[in-house]
Amino acid sequence: MPQVAHSGTPVLKLDNARISYFTRAGEINVVPSISFTLNQGEAIGLVGESGCGKSTVAFAIMKYLGGAGRLTGGRILFEGRDLAEMSAEELRLIRGRRIAMVYQDPMSSLNPAIPIGRQLMEVPIVHQGASEAEARQRALQLLTEVKLPDPESIFGRYPHQLSGGQQQRVVIAMALMAEPSLLVMDEPTTGLDVTVEAAVLDLVRDLRRMHNSSLVFISHNLGTVVRVCDRIGVMYSGELVEEGQIVDVFRNPRHPYTRGLLDCIPVLGSDKRSSPLVPIPGTVTSALRRPDGCIFASRCSFMDPARCKTGRMPTLDAGHRHRVQCVRHAELPPRRLAIAAKATVASQEPSGELVLNIENLRKFYHQSASIFSGAGGYEVRALNDISISAKRGMTLAIVGESGCGKSTLAKVLMGIERATGGKVMLESADIGGMRIEDRPSDIKRNLQMVFQNPESTLNPSHSVGFTIERSLRRLKKMVGLHAREEARRLMETVRLPADFVDRKPRQLSGGQKQRVAIARALAGDPDLVIADEPVSALDVSVQAAIINLLIDLQASRHATLVFISHDLSVVRYLADRVAVMYLGRIVEFGTVEEVFAPPYHPYTESLLSAVPVPDPDRQQKRILLEGAMPSPTNMPKGCPFSTRCPRKLGEICDTAPPPEHRTGTGHRILCHIPLEELRQVEPIISTAAE
Amino acid sequence: MALEAGIRRPAPALPLWLYRISLLRESPIGIIGAALVIFWVLVALFAPLLAPYDPNVNDYLAGTSMPPSPAHWLGTDNQARDMLSRIIWGSRTVLTVAPISVLSAYVVGCVIGLLAGYYRGWVDTVLMQIANIIMSFPPIILYIIIIMKFGPSALNIILAVVFVASPQIARLVRSQALELREKEYVAAAKMRGEPAWYIMLMEILPNARGPLIVDACLRMGYTTITIGALGFLGLGLPPPNPDWGGMIKDTYGYIMSAPHMALFPCAAISSLVVGFSLLADGMREISLRD
Numbered sequence: 001m002p003q004v005a006h007s008g009t010p011v012l013k014l015d016n017a018r019i020s021y022f023t024r025a026g027e028i029n030v031v032p033s034i035s036f037t038l039n040q041g042e043a044i045g046l047v048g049e050s051g052c053g054k055s056t057v058a059f060a061i062m063k064y065l066g067g068a069g070r071l072t073g074g075r076i077l078f079e080g081r082d083l084a085e086m087s088a089e090e091l092r093l094i095r096g097r098r099i100a101m102v103y104q105d106p107m108s109s110l111n112p113a114i115p116i117g118r119q120l121m122e123v124p125i126v127h128q129g130a131s132e133a134e135a136r137q138r139a140l141q142l143l144t145e146v147k148l149p150d151p152e153s154i155f156g157r158y159p160h161q162l163s164g165g166q167q168q169r170v171v172i173a174m175a176l177m178a179e180p181s182l183l184v185m186d187e188p189t190t191g192l193d194v195t196v197e198a199a200v201l202d203l204v205r206d207l208r209r210m211h212n213s214s215l216v217f218i219s220h221n222l223g224t225v226v227r228v229c230d231r232i233g234v235m236y237s238g239e240l241v242e243e244g245q246i247v248d249v250f251r252n253p254r255h256p257y258t259r260g261l262l263d264c265i266p267v268l269g270s271d272k273r274s275s276p277l278v279p280i281p282g283t284v285t286s287a288l289r290r291p292d293g294c295i296f297a298s299r300c301s302f303m304d305p306a307r308c309k310t311g312r313m314p315t316l317d318a319g320h321r322h323r324v325q326c327v328r329h330a331e332l333p334p335r336r337l338a339i340a341a342k343a344t345v346a347s348q349e350p351s352g353e354l355v356l357n358i359e360n361l362r363k364f365y366h367q368s369a370s371i372f373s374g375a376g377g378y379e380v381r382a383l384n385d386i387s388i389s390a391k392r393g394m395t396l397a398i399v400g401e402s403g404c405g406k407s408t409l410a411k412v413l414m415g416i417e418r419a420t421g422g423k424v425m426l427e428s429a430d431i432g433g434m435r436i437e438d439r440p441s442d443i444k445r446n447l448q449m450v451f452q453n454p455e456s457t458l459n460p461s462h463s464v465g466f467t468i469e470r471s472l473r474r475l476k477k478m479v480g481l482h483a484r485e486e487a488r489r490l491m492e493t494v495r496l497p498a499d500f501v502d503r504k505p506r507q508l509s510g511g512q513k514q515r516v517a518i519a520r521a522l523a524g525d526p527d528l529v530i531a532d533e534p535v536s537a538l539d540v541s542v543q544a545a546i547i548n549l550l551i552d553l554q555a556s557r558h559a560t561l562v563f564i565s566h567d568l569s570v571v572r573y574l575a576d577r578v579a580v581m582y583l584g585r586i587v588e589f590g591t592v593e594e595v596f597a598p599p600y601h602p603y604t605e606s607l608l609s610a611v612p613v614p615d616p617d618r619q620q621k622r623i624l625l626e627g628a629m630p631s632p633t634n635m636p637k638g639c640p641f642s643t644r645c646p647r648k649l650g651e652i653c654d655t656a657p658p659p660e661h662r663t664g665t666g667h668r669i670l671c672h673i674p675l676e677e678l679r680q681v682e683p684i685i686s687t688a689a690e
Numbered sequence: 691m692a693l694e695a696g697i698r699r700p701a702p703a704l705p706l707w708l709y710r711i712s713l714l715r716e717s718p719i720g721i722i723g724a725a726l727v728i729f730w731v732l733v734a735l736f737a738p739l740l741a742p743y744d745p746n747v748n749d750y751l752a753g754t755s756m757p758p759s760p761a762h763w764l765g766t767d768n769q770a771r772d773m774l775s776r777i778i779w780g781s782r783t784v785l786t787v788a789p790i791s792v793l794s795a796y797v798v799g800c801v802i803g804l805l806a807g808y809y810r811g812w813v814d815t816v817l818m819q820i821a822n823i824i825m826s827f828p829p830i831i832l833y834i835i836i837i838m839k840f841g842p843s844a845l846n847i848i849l850a851v852v853f854v855a856s857p858q859i860a861r862l863v864r865s866q867a868l869e870l871r872e873k874e875y876v877a878a879a880k881m882r883g884e885p886a887w888y889i890m891l892m893e894i895l896p897n898a899r900g901p902l903i904v905d906a907c908l909r910m911g912y913t914t915i916t917i918g919a920l921g922f923l924g925l926g927l928p929p930p931n932p933d934w935g936g937m938i939k940d941t942y943g944y945i946m947s948a949p950h951m952a953l954f955p956c957a958a959i960s961s962l963v964v965g966f967s968l969l970a971d972g973m974r975e976i977s978l979r980d
Contacts, residue, residue, distance in 0.1 A: 024716060414881065436880050444883045451874035459875040461896035474882040520878065 009080035011182050011214040012038040012061065018073030019053070019060050019238075028288060030056050031238040033074065035315075038231075040181070043208060043215035045225030045246075047261070048235035049539040051284050054218045056238075058186050061216060062101055063091055079181065097127040100175035104187040106167035109174075110159040116143075116170055117155030123177035142173040145210075146203060149627075163628050165196035172204065176211060183208070184216045189224060193401040194566060195625045198610035201227045202622070220540065222265065223612025226250070231321075234258045237285045237295045239313075244322030247616050252335075254324040256300045259335055264544035266573035267618075268611050268685055271592065272551055277573070279545035283509055294326070302328055352392035354425070355527050355560040361386040361422035361432060363408055367633070380632045382408040384584045386422070390577065392527070395554065395561040397575035397592075399568060399607070403629055405584040406564050410532045413562065414449055415439055426528060445475040445524035452533040454513040458505040464491070464516050465501030468523060475524030490519040494549060511542035515549065522553065529554075530562045535570065547574055568611045572596055580604050583640035584632060590667030599661075599678030601669045602647040608684040619686045639672060647673060713976045720972015726965025730958075734781040743772035745779040745932045755948040765950050767941055773951065776932040777958050783926075783933050784962065787844055788913040791851035792906055798856040800902075803863025804890040808871055818864070821857035829854045833916065837925040844927060847920060851913055862905055866898035873897075900977040904970050911966035918959045934959050 019031040031053045038044055046054045059065050060076060063083045076083045078099065086094070103109050111119055120139035124130035130138065143151035146169040159167055168188060175183055185204070189197040205228050208215050219225050225232055226246060233243040234257060242255040253259045260280040282299040291297065293309040300308070307327050318324045363383035383405050390396040398406045411417040412424065415436030424432030429443055436444070451457040458467060468487040472478045478486055488498055494515040505513055514534060521529055531550070535543040547570065554561050565571050571578060571592070578595040580588040580603060588601035595604060609623040625644050636642050642653040649672050661675040662668050669678065714720045733740060742763075743749065752762055754770045764773035802821070806814040824832075836850040870876065871894060879893050920926045921935020929936065934955040941951035 414877065416877065416880075436883075439883075441883055444881065447881075449878065449881050451877065453874060456873045457875060457878065459873075459879075459893055459897065462892075471882050474884065517878075524882070 008040070010037045010039050010077075011042075011079060012216070013077040013080075014057075014061075014074070015077065016074035017057075017060060017071060017076050019056055019065070020070060020072045021065075021068045022070065023068060027072075029072075029238075029290070030069075031060075032290065034238075034240050035074075036233055036240060036243055038182075038214050038216065040214060041208075041212045042231060043217060043229040044231040044233055044243075045217045045219060045229035046233045046235055047219055047222055047225055049220065049284055049541060051237070051286075052235040053238035054235055055186055057235075058101070058184050058216065058218055061182075061184055062095060062099060064095075093127070096123065096180075097178040098180055099182045099184065100178065100180040102168075102171050102175050102183070102185040102188045104190050106164065106171045107159065109171045110167060112159050115156050115158055116162070120155075120170070120174055120177055123174060127178045138177065139173075142176055143170070145176070145207065146170070146173045147199075148173075163196075165192055165200060165628070168192065168200055169203065172200070172207070176207060176213070179211060180213060182214045182216070184218075186218045187220070188217075190220070194568070195401060195606060195610045196628075197224070197612070198227075198622070199624055201612070202624070204228050221612060222261065222614035226614055226616050227612055234261065237290075239295055239325060241296065241326070242322075242324045244319065244324075248319055248322045250614070250616050252319075254318045254322070254329040254332065255296075255326045256302050256332065257296050259332075260299075261540060262335075262614065264541045265614060266544075266547075266569045267615055268569045268572055268608070268613050269596075269618075270569075271573050277544040277548060279548065280541035283511075283542075284539075302332060304328060352558075353427075354389050355392050355394075355427060356396070356562065357389040357423070357425040358432075359387050359423045359425070361409075361412065361424055362420045363405075363412055363417060364420045378633055381584050381635060382632060383412065383419075386584075386586055388577075388579045388586060388589055390528075390560050390562065392560055393554065393558045394576045395563055395574055397563045397565060397571040397578045398581060399565055399571050399578060400581035401566065401607075401629060403583075403632075404581040405632075406581050407532065408584075409581075410449075410530055410562075410564055413447065413528075413530050441475075446526050447528045447530070448521035448524060448526040450514070450517050450521050450529060450531040450534045453537055454510040454517070455537075457517045458508075458513055460505050462504075463501065464496070464503050464505075464508070467516060468519050471520045471523035486523075487519075490523060491516075493522070493553065494519045509542070510538050511546060514538065514542075514546050518546075518549065518553070522557065522559075525557065526559060528560045528562065530564070532564045533566070534563075536565065536567065543570075550574070568596075568607060569613075580607070583629060583635065585640050585670065586668075587641060587670045588668065590663075591665065594663075594665065594667040598681045598683060599669060599675055600681060600684075601641075601671055601678075602645050602673070603641050605681065605684060606644075606646065613685065621682065621684045639670075649673060714972050717972040717975045719968050720975060723965050723968025723970070723972055726961055727969055730781050730962050730965065731785060733778055734785040737778050737782055741772075741775035741778045743775040745771060745775040747771065755944060755951060757948070757950055764954050765948075767937070767951050768944060768948075769940075773954055776937060777934070777954060780932040780934045780937065780955070781958070781962075783844075783931065784914055784917055784959075787847055787917055788910055791848040792855070792909050792913055794848055795852045795855035795909070796859055796902070796906060798852055799859025800863050800895060802856065802860035804867050804895060806860065807864040807867025808886065808890050808894065810868070814864070817860070821860050824853070824857045825861075829916075830919065833920060834923065834925065837920060842920075842925045842928055847917065847926070851916065855909060855913075859902075859905070859909075862901065863895075863898060866901065867894050870894045870897055904973045904977065907966055907970035907973055911963040911970070914959060914963050914966065 014035050016033045016035055017031065018033055020027045020029045034057060036044065046057065048054055060071060071084060078094065117139055120142065121135035124135045124138050140151050140155060143154055148154050148166060148169055162170065189200050192200060201224055217225060217229050230246055231244065232246050232249050233240050234255065236257045242249060242258045249258065253262060263278040264280055266277060280299055285295055285298060293311060294313045297303045297308045313325045313327065315323050315325045316329060318329055361383055362385065365380040365382060367378055367380060386409065388396065398409060400406050408417065412419050412432060415431065415434055418435060419432035422432060423430050426443060426447055431439060431443060465487055468490055469483045472483045472486050491498060491500060496512065496515050535546050538546060550561065551574065563574060575592045578590065578592050579586050580595065580601060582603050588595055588604050606623045606625050609621050613620055623646050627644050630636060630643050636654065638654045638656050639658045642648060645653065652672050658670050658672045660668055660670050671678065714724060748770045749766065749772065750770045752766050752770060754766060755768050756762060756766045758765045762772050762774065764777065767773055802817050806817040832854050833850050836853060837846055840846045876889060876893050879889050917926065918935035921933045922939045924939060926933045926936045937955040938952050945952050
């Protein structure tokens with residue numbers, strides 16, 4: 001394909017690259033053949049579910065596949081030179097100087113024993129033979145460029161003294177030190193909070209333009225790719241199934257997998273009533289059992305047995321620099337239109353009695369200053385004056401960044417922590433002060449939990465059937481055959497095949513494990529289910545299926561769901577009511593429509609502006625939050641958000657606790673700014689005029 | 691990483707424990723270890739069939755301290771007893787006393803470790819301080835004191851091993867329990883109202899088994915050495931029972947004139963210890979892979 005409007009050779013060219021790992025079990029071909037071209041100054045985002053070979057491609061570009069991996073065919077050309085033909089010395093000169101890499105976990109890229117400045121200075125000293133003074137100057141310049149506050153002081157600090165977002169900025173600065181022509185980033189923002197992620201993404205986009213570097217950006221999140229890249233490559237099981245300009249691919253996705261990916265993620269603004277999520281059936285095809293024909297055929301709803309099941313799929317042109325690996329791409333029906341920015345169907349407030357009613361809940365931890373004297377300690381206010389309620393059959397979402405207290409709230413509900421004050425009413429019983437061991441069995445039955453991590457939610461030693469049956473025995477006092485039958489029935493309701501009873505957790509996928517966990521939680525027919533980030537560890541296609549399952553089960557069983565999440569798109573989709581938490585306080589509480597539309601609390605507004613939206617046609621206002629959440633040991637005297645608030649009024653925010661605005665419908669906002677003024681704020685997200 | 695999903699093998703049709711054992715065939719070191727251990731187990735099981743002579747009968751016609759010959763494959767000892775028969779019967783001593791003592795030490799160690807790791811707080815402090823005090827003595831001194839005080843017998847050897855080894859096992863179990871008690875499945879068990887004993891034995895202990903099995907295997911080797919050492923110090927089983935350590939003690943004085951009398955029991959002990967160590971290495975390899 002001709003390179004238009006770019007001079008010279010492309011920075012990176014993968015030409016039918018074939019990558020395999022060699023294990024005791026023999027060769028495992030992870031990437032059968034991948035080709036793409038990256039010109040000077042371009043950024044390509046590689047997306048796909050886990051196990052699709054994204055990271056393998058990244059490591060192959062660095063020629064850093066480790067002992068087991070090897071390029072077994074094709075070529076990878078960097079600035080026109082074949083990496084395979086370079087000597088170790090030549091590679092050493094290229095890595096770090098011409099190609100730089102940023103990994104997911106910044107802490108593993110920084111040496112904890114060397115001050116930040118020293119680590120940065122090493123790059124020009126080693127690669128460019130710079131003097132100490134030059135290197136120092138360059139390091140300070142880059143620390144300024146990555147927008148770190150007070151670069152002089154950061155220079156002398158150690159990595160552990162910085163926050164996660166700051167560490168990632170340092171790693172990015174380090175990658176840019178030698179002005180590389182190619183930057184490879186592997187999930188650089190995955191571990192970060194949404195507001196920090198937004199800031200890092202904006203930074204990457206600006207720096208890339210400033211330095212005219214090319215970028216390979218790997219992510220599982222389509223929204224982040226839209227923010228940073230101009231091209232996108234969709235990977236499925238080691239194959240690049242679609243590649244093109246972001247706008248072309250999002251407006252007109254040609255491959256069924258790309259469509260599937262777009263249809264199974266909630267876009268901020270969609271909800272369960274107006275636009276149901278469509279999960280992709282099945283799981284990612286294993287590299288061990290690569291079928292003849294199209295790799296996606298077994299999960300594809302457009303599959304034509306005559307043409308998709310045999311031979312190698314050709315890569316076809318679908319427009320200007322838009323390639324797709326699908327024989328039927330021209331025959332696909334038009335994709336359903338993008339969802340309207342505003343939900344058209346209003347939520348029906350479920351009528352019914354209150355299942356959960358939390359009033360003025362407080363949870364303080366007392367930290368004594370020294371183990372020898374009890375005095376002189378300080379108080380950590382993990383939860384302060386929390387009042388929220390949920391009716392039967394309702395989904396109450398609790399959102400906020402890490403450290404906002406949402407997990408502490410879950411622990412109090414679960415009875416792992418005891419409330420310091422206030423009331424937590426589960427129907428007619430106050431459970432706030434009761435540890436789980438002290439709760440009567442009826443309350444245990446009535447309140448169950450779905451946990452975050454599918455890898456640790458099930459006991460690896462117990463079979464699926466045992467796990468579910470045990471819950472039935474304990475919570476419903478069922479015995480023998482009766483429990484066995486009921487367990488099968490529960491597995492059916494969470495859509496697990498009946499022959500899974502004898503499987504151990506290690507034989508299940510992440511989504512299947514989460515289904516078992518849901519079945520276990522439902523065993524006692526609880527009125528209240530707490531789900532702590534139940535889908536955040538899952539791939540997007542699986543995530544959609546689990547979310548749909550939760551919605552269905554909740555509707556059929558009239559259980560109340562407390563859904564704790566940091567993902568606002570999912571919350572917008574799933575919830576009826578939303579509580580936004582910041583530093584142990586509820587700053588905004590209301591129905592999902594109220595919270596996601598003006599008047600916003602300034603924090604809600606910032607959160608919404610940070611959500612990566614996988615739609616290049618959506619206009620999203622950007623609000624950059626400065627600094628990090630203050631430590632709960634050092635609470636601001638006035639409004640908890642005053643240290644970072646972009647709409648701060650002045651003195652009053654620092655000194656006086658904010659009043660609570662209430663509207664007639666029960667929408668509450670904790671802010672000094674008058675409600676009238678907050679109403680004037682424009683919506684964060686709008687659809688661009690076509 | 692991407693690799694993981696590709697390599698996961700299809701679900702085995704075998705029961706899990708058999709599948710795990712079958713993985714051992716991929717570790718050459720593990721196979722050698724298992725072969726050595728199985729060899730001695732078979733020898734001990736079939737001792738009455740395998741031993742050509744009565745191990746305690748003095749065959750003075752054959753002569754004392756005779757080197758290997760067609761009639762006595764491993765020669766005779768200084769009391770004209772058949773060496774081969776004594777080594778074969780001696781394997782029974784080691785292979786009953788060692789497993790029983792390791793198993794007993796594990797029962798005690800697991801209980802202590804689970805209680806300390808699960809309850810933490812003062813329970814942990816008290817139990818672990820006691821364990822530290824026991825562990826601060828050199829083990830061989832403890833063995834000598836205990837056996838000298840209570841007299842040499844199989845039961846006392848077992849008690850001594852339990853006393854010395856259980857604090858070490860408790861430490862290992864405790865560290866595992868401290869980590870596993872934070873798992874979400876433990877929280878789920880609490881949420882359905884399981885009693886503490888159930889959580890410790892059914893939720894925590896089975897998932898700690900990986901490192902415990904490897905440790906148990908190594909510990910069988912150490913205990914074999916200990917039994918040999920006690921026998922050599924004259925604190926083993928009372929004569930005339932054949933006991934590898936005791937056989938070395940009785941004959942090491944003749945090491946220059948009739949070396950076979952001490953060397954063959956030495957070789958027996960070494961091969962069994964090496965077998966246990968290699969088996970432990972193989973197990974570790976398997977557990978790392980899964």
